[in-house]
Amino acid sequence: MPRRALDNPLVLAVLGLLLEGPSHPYQMLADLQKRGSSRLNRGTLYDIVDAVAAAGWIAPEDRSRAGNRPERTVYAVTPSGLTELRRRLDEQIRTPEREFSRFLGAVSYLGALGAEGAADALTERAERLSSRIAADREVLTSIVSSGVARLHMIEGEYALAVAQAELDWVTTVVAEIRAGELTWP
Amino acid sequence: MPRRALDNPLVLAVLGLLLEGPSHPYQMLADLQKRGSSRLNRGTLYDIVDAVAAAGWIAPEDRSRAGNRPERTVYAVTPSGLTELRRRLDEQIRTPEREFSRFLGAVSYLGALGAEGAADALTERAERLSSRIAADREVLTSIVSSGVARLHMIEGEYALAVAQAELDWVTTVVAEIRAGELTWP
DNA sequence: GTGGCGTTAGTCGAAATCGACTGATAGTTT
DNA sequence: AAACTATCAGTCGATTTCGACTAACGCCAC
Numbered sequence: 390m391p392r393r394a395l396d397n398p399l400v401l402a403v404l405g406l407l408l409e410g411p412s413h414p415y416q417m418l419a420d421l422q423k424r425g426s427s428r429l430n431r432g433t434l435y436d437i438v439d440a441v442a443a444a445g446w447i448a449p450e451d452r453s454r455a456g457n458r459p460e461r462t463v464y465a466v467t468p469s470g471l472t473e474l475r476r477r478l479d480e481q482i483r484t485p486e487r488e489f490s491r492f493l494g495a496v497s498y499l500g501a502l503g504a505e506g507a508a509d510a511l512t513e514r515a516e517r518l519s520s521r522i523a524a525d526r527e528v529l530t531s532i533v534s535s536g537v538a539r540l541h542m543i544e545g546e547y548a549l550a551v552a553q554a555e556l557d558w559v560t561t562v563v564a565e566i567r568a569g570e571l572t573w574p
Numbered sequence: 575m576p577r578r579a580l581d582n583p584l585v586l587a588v589l590g591l592l593l594e595g596p597s598h599p600y601q602m603l604a605d606l607q608k609r610g611s612s613r614l615n616r617g618t619l620y621d622i623v624d625a626v627a628a629a630g631w632i633a634p635e636d637r638s639r640a641g642n643r644p645e646r647t648v649y650a651v652t653p654s655g656l657t658e659l660r661r662r663l664d665e666q667i668r669t670p671e672r673e674f675s676r677f678l679g680a681v682s683y684l685g686a687l688g689a690e691g692a693a694d695a696l697t698e699r700a701e702r703l704s705s706r707i708a709a710d711r712e713v714l715t716s717i718v719s720s721g722v723a724r725l726h727m728i729e730g731e732y733a734l735a736v737a738q739a740e741l742d743w744v745t746t747v748v749a750e751i752r753a754g755e756l757t758w759p
Numbered sequence: 760g761t762g763g764c765g766t767t768a769g770t771c772g773a774a775a776t777c778g779a780c781t782g783a784t785a786g787t788t789t
Numbered sequence: 790a791a792a793c794t795a796t797c798a799g800t801c802g803a804t805t806t807c808g809a810c811t812a813a814c815g816c817c818a819c
Contacts, residue, residue, distance in 0.1 A: 578804065578805070582806095615806065615808070616807090616808080617806070617808065621806070
């Protein structure tokens, strides 16, 4: 009985997805990937779904098959699963955690690139970030104006806000390096 | 020969730490933890160090022991390790990745908490965030004014900037919910 | 001086995660 | 119609990560 597996952040994602309607793992994978979740392994998802089912938070609803393809097991959230979802949601929103992104890990050792190298790399990041932000913003507004409730796009707004802050920071740092205000010891 | 292990973000951290001087895993662990890195397992660190050493990017320098305690193997970066560090640094700074924090995962399903519940939880987050930001800011300025080069604290500045952006976003969303501008469908 | 407690340092079996593989269907070339 | 490719769905052995354990030291109190 996998116990530690229930710590996985995917648990929340699975519960959340199933809240919008019953689904099977393969489908969930596609949904999660469309919502941008990079690096997410199929095998892992099946393991998590099994663990969540063992915990009683979701239950198989149906074992349909289309044609002679492998059976697909369709799951739905149970009442206790709904409670658990709310509990986790509440807790994870209330308590901010220090998360360590790849980028944060990298800037820690910015010194090793030298002033030039650092300014260079940061400049490219700024460019990429800024075009990604523009694209995302466009997608977001077009979806919302097509009638989808803003609440369902709220995580997109958050991501944009954070990305914009990062962009601002990167551009000011580049400026400081170029102006000689941030010096290499 | 562990190959995938070299993808681990800890690899960069190990290389970066050793750049500041030779050290042994247990010491690195303490350093990394002091720099705020939460969730970081000792066993994992030893595994990574082994893998990095097998890749030839670091090499044992010394096997000293204090008293009759377990030997400690002191590692130092090799020339090829320095190259690799620069390569990774450059790449990770240049290419922004979509990272998925716990919080982002949670806001995606904010709906499940209801307007009241959401506003409540977000309010608490805002409070905690804001006091943490104040504390961090103070620590940062005191360190810099004590003579440590600003470049070595740059990741702290970045973290603060992002945290502040998150705080701003959370407070505006709370205000919108309370004002009935963000509605529950 | 010995009993307890916190720190130093590392090891190792168990648990979680990954990704390559299977094997079927549907559509498109050749 | 055989051959090729893409998508659907899941399984399973190999790899990675975890955390409980060992064990020695230093220090303080009783």
